Amino acid sequence: MKVTFPYMGTTQVYAVYAKLLELLGHEVILPAKPNKKTTALGVKYSPEFACYPLKVIMGTYLDAIERGADTVVTSGGHGPCRAGYYGELHKKIIHNMGKEVDFIIFDEPKRGYRQFIENVKKVKGDISWFRVFKILKTVYYLSCSLDKLEKLFTRKRAYVKDKTGFNQAWEEIIKRYSQIEDVREIEAVEKEARDKLDSFPTVIPPEEERLRIGVVGEIYVVMEASVNNNIEEILNSLGAEVERSHYISEWVQESLIPFAGKRAEEIMKKGERYLEIIIGGHAKQSVGHIIDYKERGFDGVIHLKPFGCLPELITQSLLDKISEDLDLPILSLSIDEQTASANIITRVEAFLDMVRYKKYKRRERRISHG
């Protein structure tokens, strides 16, 4: 069995998902980082109006299948967001292309216990439950640690002079993480990584001149840098600190570990102000995060969504009102195969200029009043 999986979240693909499957004893065909070739392939074989992540993932599947993958492991979902049906549609289209690929789609157990257990057995192979538990624990802690570091990284990169060197150091850190095999190694690796990041000199401006930008929206385009044109790097290079609304470890906490989702509940509660019920995807979380960023003193929010995204279109309809109510600049960007990076850079640049000016004006007012 040669296994591949959907590519999501550059940082974690190799260090976390690939690791999980490898530790379980599978031969893994790593999905390529989405690039022009894979995306063109995905666009060609996906329905025209499917959302962009479906096309991107389709491309990386086809690419991995070409390189010998015969099994796809992915998650299902319960809607009403389309993402929960990706697996079924990918399967239908890929089978129709005459490719014999096995799809292992993990749906919530309550949708079909037998299927779920069968899937688990397939993925688990001959490994003992005790070992599986250990592996899951390792991978989970690894992912938490990596996410913590990434937050530090995208905050600090705004003020590091040598950005190329800093990016390289980050890549080395990810590589180091992907070598971890046991949960006990994590602490030392994290310490080493922190030291590495700290060794870069920074020029941090005074508090009132620091810009903090939150990135919210649909989970795939928010997490996947190769799809959102490296929006975090763009923001950092323009001198803004960045935090995004989705991190893998948090997603795991919310959806898989019982009673650990307190923070997530809080965010949902905040979202209720504008969205009464859960409408699918992460629309309500997006609204909640915007409010949360405002409360934590962020200066602006960038809202990302794939073109035509169902739940985030509702969020987008609310943004004008939210922005007005909270007095918080929000920029909403739609992303698909037509998006050009020059467009994103220009818009983000203009947005940051505006945010900076607004902040400056407010300070000026305060000084003259004071």
Next chain:
Amino acid sequence: MKIGIPRALVYYYYFPFWQALFEYLGYEVLLSDPTTTHILNKGVKEATPEICVPIKVYVGHVLDLLDKNVDKIYVPRFVSIRKGVTFCPKFLGLPDMLKYSLRGVENKILTHIIKSKTDDISGYNNYRDLQRELGVKGKIMREALAYASKKWHDFRKLQQLGYTTEKLLEGQKVKQNDGGLTIALLGYVYNMYDQFINMGLRSKLQEMGVRIVTFEELTLETIEEELKQFNKLMFWEFTNKILGAGYHFIHSPAISGLIHVTAFGCGPDSILGPFLELEAEKYNKPFMTLRIDEQTGESHLLTRLEAFTDLLKLNRKQERIKKVDIG
């Protein structure tokens, strides 16, 4: 008190229910005008540019009702009409979207959540919020719901007997002429019966001598039977209905061809499309997708319809010749 109902989205499926409900409760029901350029343009202007045209039309109708000075605008929040299956997220967030993106509607939106297990949405629990808002007694509400449910079932039965929906909504009973060709039109009621948005698609086909069948004419049992072959249903109930109906029509020899009518950027349909297309291909059934939005030109539509019906006629002729040859 005048209650306005937008003539858009599931109006074409549930209006008889709503009309009976509110009239039984003693309210005046006012409909927005049939869609016009003016209404559409208003919707296009106010709605998020990227959203699908049915929602833009809906926004236009809400604004039209606002101009008509109704006291309340009825915007139920449709969450589900089948266990475990919801509506498109745009339905789920519709009242929020209107409340926070249009000026002057906040206090006029009359909304409540509909979470039903079946198509019949008369479950009393769904209406507690509405009842409180309107200050109606529980007993009366129950009576009204029973009455509305009966009216709605009558409407659905007539649909299944082949009476055309657009006439039924106007209170008339008209049956279609039996044309030479039968085409299945697959699409949501709000694209199918809004004559403005689909540019008279149905009447154009009828003029060409085509008999049209749609999913509403099938009984729910027929659709359910087809849906059994899917190990995972889609998440949107009307999409499932069209999926089931589509498969039924593809497998039925009486149907000459299928047209899938969909709005530009419709998310559920982007998933549904390949399932219909591939199945039609497998059974060698002519299949066409018509995509409509606020930019669609009428002559484009006409040309495609003509070409499609010509093709079907040719198909039939050849089949007849083949039969004669063999015989």
